[in-house]
Amino acid sequence: MLIDGRKIAEESNIETFKLLNKAKLRLAAVLVGDYAESRKFLEYKRIAAGKLGIDFRLYEFLENITTQKLRKEIVSIAKASVNNGVIIELPLPKHINAQYILNAVPIEKDPDVLSEKAQGSFFVGRSPILPPSVETIKQIFSKNIISLLGKNCAVFGYGILVGKPVAHWLASQGATVSIINEFTSNPKQISINADIIISGVGKTNLITADMVKDSTIVIDFARDVDFENVSKKASLITPPTGGVGPIVIATVLKNLITLKISTS
């Protein structure tokens, strides 16, 4: 079965809209450099925000900005009371100290859960919101009544946006979790036994049909899966378009409101 991300996102948006309750909110987004992919994601976020009546303001900076200058700019964006949340589109240019930049967003304005404080709060189980990738998985499992207890999960990649938060969350839910990376000698040995596969690497055809067992569940955040063939075996799978994307974006907006409610 295909996971209809647009439908789940729409249901999430209805909930968000109720929470919003005529409050006027603004989401500030930061783009450094001119990546076509980043622009595309930001455009999706702008459209989704607009549909909910949330103001969306894009702050753009040149690729060659220094870490110190960018940090100052983000501190001032975050300080502006008109901005209720700040998201920094990743990746940042290589010369930038990314975590130091992410830490300029205060926890109560961090719907992406990426600052050191927000991550700490999430890792000790005290955050009022979940990282968007985690909330996306949680919603998919909730809609499909999937329990994690005792399930074998294979997580491909250990990046800040998907692998790291997802692996921790799955383990904290009582799943058996295996984290696979580029150095793993035999990924198939692990993935073939997985009831659930989550991927966030960004490498086309990394996960092929011979690597998965029948009826596995596949959630692909980074177009890593050979969808045409893996979808024939999977019991539940996210398509490359209209899969996790809309749910991730809906979650960022829901997190923005939840933070506003829980801290005001």
Added chain:
Amino acid sequence: MLIDGRKIAEESNIETFKLLNKAKLRLAAVLVGDYAESRKFLEYKRIAAGKLGIDFRLYEFLENITTQKLRKEIVSIAKASVNNGVIIELPLPKHINAQYILNAVPIEKDPDVLSEKAQGSFFVGRSPILPPSVETIKQIFSKNIISLLGKNCAVFGYGILVGKPVAHWLASQGATVSIINEFTSNPKQISINADIIISGVGKTNLITADMVKDSTIVIDFARDVDFENVSKKASLITPPTGGVGPIVIATVLKNLITLKISTS
């Protein structure tokens, strides 16, 4: 080969002693209730601190203290400038909100790396010190020249002291990491392929010889391993006595000094 924890701890202590450089430091330890096991560990810590000339002060509270009262007490212990570090012996009684208590220790006085801020700093890779279990493993691997890249690691348990920080750290070092818990349907299927097994559950004979491959490396934090039989197959293993314990304690003391140096 047996891992001689006492020898590694002694080498660590020599390093710590040099760092200490005649500074007069005090470690405050908190014990709630009257657990024999906790008392024993605290006594080891007191002795180890004494050998380095570090003052050790035990603060005891009755088992039935409330979370609020205990939090206040720990805030005042941590505020006292004479206390350079505060450790809270776990487990706390069940009625206590443990993370809320651990959060009363400011990051610069938290050699156990257990407060929300300290864990956050560790999880984003910005902490000047490592959680004692992680530093212990790091030292054992460093002394034995073991690289983690591409190694299959099985982590038994996902608790706050061992499994959670260790699993994250191993993954961040490029290891393939599988987290096994009480709900895992077939732990042997995972452990038999593990180059490295780390355990922190607290269940005697949880890991038996048939579950491990020849020449595996076994680091046991909680007496989970059938040492007599597993030691015949392992290339490197921590014994139940004089294994990880002395290194963990030496690390708490080294962390105390590193924090003092890095924040003063």
